[in-house]
Amino acid sequence: MKNWQQILQSSVTTTEQLSKFVQINTQQVEQVIQHYPMKINPYFLKLAIKKGPSLLRQVLPDIRELYDDVCQADPLGEEKNSPVPNLIHRYRDRVLLMVSQECAIYCRFCTRKRRVGRNGFKITRESIEKGIDYIKRHREVRDVLISGGDPLLLSDEQLDWILAAVRDIRHVEIVRIGSRVPGALPQRVTPHLAKVLRKYHPLYLNIHFNHPDEITKESSQACQLLADAGIPLGSQTVLLRGINDNAEVLAALMKKLLAIRVRPYYLFQADPVKGISHLRTSIEVGIHLIEKLRANLSGMAVPDYVVDVPGNGGKIPLLPQYLVELNEKEAVLRSYQGEIYSYPQKPDLHPSAH
Ligand code: SF4
Known part of the structure; x- marks a missing residue:
């Protein structure tokens, strides 16, 4: 059986490779991936082909990505809130530290589409050290979100080093990791990884599932390993047109998440990021869906529907009236x-x- 590194190395990144598995317009896909790269690891590709368009649409390049004149590359102003490379300081007591430029798949709707998979997105040991040094110098920071790319694509040793360094900062109370790995490349979640992570409590893992079909035997086992290591798991789901903008689909996802010990945390309105307009819904759709979820599920299964507002407005929860x-x-x-x-x-x- 292949290990996670071998699976990742066999990812589909070219038009030629993709055309062997999926019927595509090669010319269009080629055009898109010149701007926004593609990466689909074999585990996710096989699952997506088996399950259908809801998973495939999350990873297949779409020509509409190139004709989006509504949105901005960086609507949340991450670049201008970055005092040192690869660290974002938007809220007084919280920072986001990017430690990896790699992902298990490249999601077509990524908020960091301007960076992910592109040459300009370089994270080095030196840039991580500079970020850690910034956190040390800023005593107001009590919550560190470790992000990327996907931090869980670092080796266990690298993660161990980063987490130890962040935990060593006395004013840091909470450490969180944001990752799509448990759903997109669950083989990465090994007993040894869980052993490394459990050394750094209180440690929270915000994971990313968008569709009930992403919950498989493998992803359930990955979540079980993490939950057994005492790591609270919360799911962040992005509301996506033609993928999960449907009350039954969302309800099935939330129920399945709870069953694998993941608490539905946020349902995100997709950010107005250039290249993803075709996957965004209106706010009315989001409110309607959250109302349906509230009517049919227990409170624990209902995430907060939030809009991350451009212009440093932060995350604003939206509720039916x-x-x-x-x-x-x-x-x-x-x-x-x-x-x-x-x-x-x-x-x-x-x-x-x-
Ligand atoms: S895994 Fe996360 S960072 Fe990577 S492309 Fe998907 S949404 Fe973006």
């Missing part, structure tokens, strides 16, 4: 079934003085 009216006597509320209820208010219920 349940509060119809609020006055001194009552709150008029709408239930998930659309019925109206009056909830009594107590006029003298002011916040207690401290």
Whole structure:
């Protein structure tokens, strides 16, 4: 059986390789990958071919990527909030440290599409050291999100070194890792990796699943290994047109996630990133879907639907309107079934003085 490095090395990155597996317009794919590279590892490709368009669309280059004049390359202003290379400091007490330029697959809707897989995206030991040094000098930073690319594509030794260095900084309380590996290349999650990670608690893993078909025997086992290592797993799902913009699909995903010990955390409105317009939905669609999820699932299975607002607005949660009216006597509320209820208010219920 191949190990994860061998699987990754056999990834499909050229038009010629892809055309052996999937029927494509080679000229168009070639045009697209000149701008936005392609990478599909054999595990994900096999799964996507077996399961169909919802998985394939996430990784197959689409000519519409080149004709997007609505969006910006870096709508969240990551580059201008980067005081040292590969570190983003957007919020006072949190930083994002990019430690890997590699991914198990290149998602066509990636927020860092401007960088991922491209020559200008270079991460070195020196750049990581500079990032760690920046965190040391900024005592207000208490939460470090280790990202990339995908950090779990580093070797166990490299991860061990980075996590030890970050954990060693006294003012850092929380360390998080963002990764698509458990769903896209689950073979990477080995008992040894889990052993390395568990040394650095409190450590949280934000993983990325978009469709119930991504939950397989392999990805379930990967999540089990991580959960058994005591690592809380939260899923971030990106709402994608023609892929998961459907209440039944999302409900099935959330239920399956809970069953493999992953808590649905965020449902992200896809960022207005240049080259992904064809995969974005409207906000109305997102609100409608979250309302359906709320009506049909337990609260634990319902992620927060959030929009990451360009211009440093941060993540703003969006909810269907349940509060119809609020006055001194009552709150008029709408239930998930659309019925109206009056909830009594107590006029003298002011916040207690401290
Ligand atoms: S794995 Fe993450 S960083 Fe890599 S292409 Fe997909 S969304 Fe982007």
